[in-house]
Amino acid sequence: MDVIYLLDLFGTFVFAISGIRMASRTDMDIFGASVVGFVTAIGGGTVRDLLLDSHPITWMADMNYPIVILAAVPFTFLMGKKLNNYSKTLFLFDTIGIALFTIIGMEKALSFGLNPFMAGMMGMISAVVGGITRDVLCREVPLIFRKEIYATACLAGAVVFYLGIEIDLPDNLNYLLTTGVIIGIRTVSIRWNLALPKMKRV
Numbered sequence: 001m002d003v004i005y006l007l008d009l010f011g012t013f014v015f016a017i018s019g020i021r022m023a024s025r026t027d028m029d030i031f032g033a034s035v036v037g038f039v040t041a042i043g044g045g046t047v048r049d050l051l052l053d054s055h056p057i058t059w060m061a062d063m064n065y066p067i068v069i070l071a072a073v074p075f076t077f078l079m080g081k082k083l084n085n086y087s088k089t090l091f092l093f094d095t096i097g098i099a100l101f102t103i104i105g106m107e108k109a110l111s112f113g114l115n116p117f118m119a120g121m122m123g124m125i126s127a128v129v130g131g132i133t134r135d136v137l138c139r140e141v142p143l144i145f146r147k148e149i150y151a152t153a154c155l156a157g158a159v160v161f162y163l164g165i166e167i168d169l170p171d172n173l174n175y176l177l178t179t180g181v182i183i184g185i186r187t188v189s190i191r192w193n194l195a196l197p198k199m200k201r202v
Contacts, residue, residue, distance in 0.1 A: 011097030016041040016072035019134045043130035098127040099179040102154045120158035127154045149189035157182040
């Protein structure tokens with residue numbers, strides 16, 4: 001197993017936790033919370049694979065993904081409110097997760113012959129669609145549409161990642177640089193409460 005694969009599994013675990021935690025705040029039962037955790041973790045990758053016509057879907061071909069997601073269910077319920085004490089750590093892991101999903105999605109799209117722009121879009125879709133689905137199922141306006149610089153950070157990371165490919169940057173260095181850019185943008189936006197301009201009523 002390479003490092004990227006292990007980190008991808010870890011990102012899947014953290015995304016599942018975020019979905020389960022949000023579902024628990026809407027008084028869903030354990031099955032409903034598990035479903036929300038599942039779609040949060042694999043929603044983006046599933047949509048990406050369907051758009052690329054890539055079969056089998058990644059999580060269907062590798063049972064490690066469903067196992068990791070299922071493990072997140074008892075972990076989240078056992079930890080309960082203790083997870084609130086690790087909000088900064090969870091934020092960091094969540095951001096690393098979207099960075100990895102952006103990179104993996106973009107690499108896969110490029111391997112299918114997509115142009116850099118569409119590959120970047122596939123990377124962003126991999127990173128954010130799960131969170132959008134989570135918010136919709138929990139009857140929330142998706143976070144990326146109203147508050148945080150989230151998808152924009154993924155797109156910026158996608159640009160950096162592609163430039164790294166163009167200048168033949170070593171893979172591991174490119175992964176680190178891209179992840180650093182996405183973490184940096186999200187951290188700055190949260191620290192100084194930055195957001196994109198809101199639409200005026202029309």
